[in-house]
Amino acid sequence: KISIPDILTPAGDTSVLAAAYGPAEVKVSKEIYDRATLDVLIQPKVGLPSVRERAQEQCVRETCEASLLLSLHPRSSLTLILQLIHDDGSILSCFLNAACMALMDAGLPMSFLFCGVTCAIDVDGQIITDPTAAQEKESRAVMTFAIDSKEHKVMMSSTKGSFSVNELQQCVAVSQKASEKIFQFYRDSVKRRYSKIL
Amino acid sequence: MKETLLSNCERDFLLQAIAEKKRLDGRQTYDYRKMKITFGTDYGCCFVDLGKTRVMAQVSCELVAPKESRPNEGIMFFNIELSPMASPTFEQGRQSELSVKLNRQLERCLRNSKCIDTESLCVVSGEKVWKIRVDVHVLNHDGNLMDVASIAAITALCHFRRPDVSIQGDEVTVYSPEERDPIPLSIYHMPISVSFSFFQQGTYLLVDPCEREERVMDGLLMIIRKNNSSLIEKVKDVKPAPQGA
Numbered sequence: 001k002i003s004i005p006d007i008l009t010p011a012g013d014t015s016v017l018a019a020a021y022g023p024a025e026v027k028v029s030k031e032i033y034d035r036a037t038l039d040v041l042i043q044p045k046v047g048l049p050s051v052r053e054r055a056q057e058q059c060v061r062e063t064c065e066a067s068l069l070l071s072l073h074p075r076s077s078l079t080l081i082l083q084l085i086h087d088d089g090s091i092l093s094c095f096l097n098a099a100c101m102a103l104m105d106a107g108l109p110m111s112f113l114f115c116g117v118t119c120a121i122d123v124d125g126q127i128i129t130d131p132t133a134a135q136e137k138e139s140r141a142v143m144t145f146a147i148d149s150k151e152h153k154v155m156m157s158s159t160k161g162s163f164s165v166n167e168l169q170q171c172v173a174v175s176q177k178a179s180e181k182i183f184q185f186y187r188d189s190v191k192r193r194y195s196k197i198l
Numbered sequence: 199m200k201e202t203l204l205s206n207c208e209r210d211f212l213l214q215a216i217a218e219k220k221r222l223d224g225r226q227t228y229d230y231r232k233m234k235i236t237f238g239t240d241y242g243c244c245f246v247d248l249g250k251t252r253v254m255a256q257v258s259c260e261l262v263a264p265k266e267s268r269p270n271e272g273i274m275f276f277n278i279e280l281s282p283m284a285s286p287t288f289e290q291g292r293q294s295e296l297s298v299k300l301n302r303q304l305e306r307c308l309r310n311s312k313c314i315d316t317e318s319l320c321v322v323s324g325e326k327v328w329k330i331r332v333d334v335h336v337l338n339h340d341g342n343l344m345d346v347a348s349i350a351a352i353t354a355l356c357h358f359r360r361p362d363v364s365i366q367g368d369e370v371t372v373y374s375p376e377e378r379d380p381i382p383l384s385i386y387h388m389p390i391s392v393s394f395s396f397f398q399q400g401t402y403l404l405v406d407p408c409e410r411e412e413r414v415m416d417g418l419l420m421i422i423r424k425n426n427s428s429l430i431e432k433v434k435d436v437k438p439a440p441q442g443a
Contacts, residue, residue, distance in 0.1 A: 013239055017283070021286045041282055043281055043283075045243075045256045046256055079282060081282050081283040083254075083283055083335060085238060085243075085254070086240065
């Protein structure tokens with residue numbers, strides 16, 4: 001179940017390359033007796049991974065661990081590598097989408113799929129989905145949500161900036177609606193990829 | 199992850215095929231795999247595919263103080279990242295032998311050949327020079343990483359544009375890409391490396407080995423040339439004989 005790096009998720013200009021390896025042998029120091037160990041590695045374009053990448057890895061890992069059936073592969077390792085190709089805003093949701101598609105393509109058992117949606121609230125209070133880097137800089141708050149495919153609930157949220165509770169709820173609603181489009185895109189791309197083989 | 203061992207059957211099969219002048223993918227001895235070069239949105243970003251081997255190079259620059267021994271020259275920094283994406287055997291820590299070897303070879307290829315005019319990177323002598331950083335990420339390893347890395351690095355350098363700078367007395371102004379068009383680097387020539395792998399103690403030779411062929415080879419010779427004329431470097435690398443051969 002090794003996925004060769006082939007998943008390139010572009011969102012406007014932002015693009016990320018994802019690769020999933022596993023289940024494979026795990027180092028004894030990292031092994032967990034009843035579950036697989038998931039490692040997420042985010043590689044930036046220039047330089048070595050820093051604290052920012054670690055924080056993003058944490059968000060992606062928590063989401064993946066929630067959706068993967070890790071108990072089916074005890075004492076094994078699953079590695080997910082995300083390479084940043086170009087960052088023009090909404091990078092965390094791009095990582096999440098690429099991660100989900102890589103895991104799906106690798107055939108790793110999951111209880112549901114997930115997608116990432118980024119919303120930004122600009123100075124006028126308007127909600128923009130999938131903001132570009134320029135829009136993110138101008139906005140008052142930027143939020144990323146991971147939404148699951150079964151019940152469209154929020155699995156993970158990462159927010160930056162100031163906003164009210166009302167605005168948060170509005171953003172969640174907008175993200176849930178947007179997630180439907182992303183799941184449809186997943187279905188279409190998988191169909192396109194495997195229609196040549198089947 | 200530990201590297202999966204190559205079975206004796208596979209090793210013998212490959213060596214026998216090479217002895218009969220056959221390669222796994224049907225190439226001839228001197229054939230290269232299909233090469234594709236694409237560029238990214240940023241200046242200085244390029245992807246090179248050679249068969250299944252895939253490499254991405256990104257060039258970036260910043261203003262720094264120059265080295266004390268060379269106050270008039272800019273600084274070039276090269277880095278090859280063997281991303282764990284390329285192969286399950288690559289780990290995140292960069293200490294592996296292959297990584298050190300590739301980094302050293304890339305430095306020899308680009309730095310010693312003096313393909314970039316470092317003096318043109320000087321802004322204020324002794325105080326501010328451009329530091330050009332080339333990051334090469336290996337995205338998929340199917341053999342012959344060195345050739346692809348050298349092509350990606352030099353292509354990215356040719357594609358890169360640095361911000362325009364103007365000096366008025368003591369003041370240095372760096373213009374953003376919106377204010378003034380960025381300037382390309384001054385590159386004298388393009389050094390390209392070609393790898394030859396040897397089998398059966400030098401009896402057989404193959405150009406552009408794929409990953410399987412690399413595993414059974416005895417040694418590798420890399421020749422770095424520019425523009426079909428003079429030779430720049432020759433790098434020989436002999437693997438120790440496999441145990442129980």
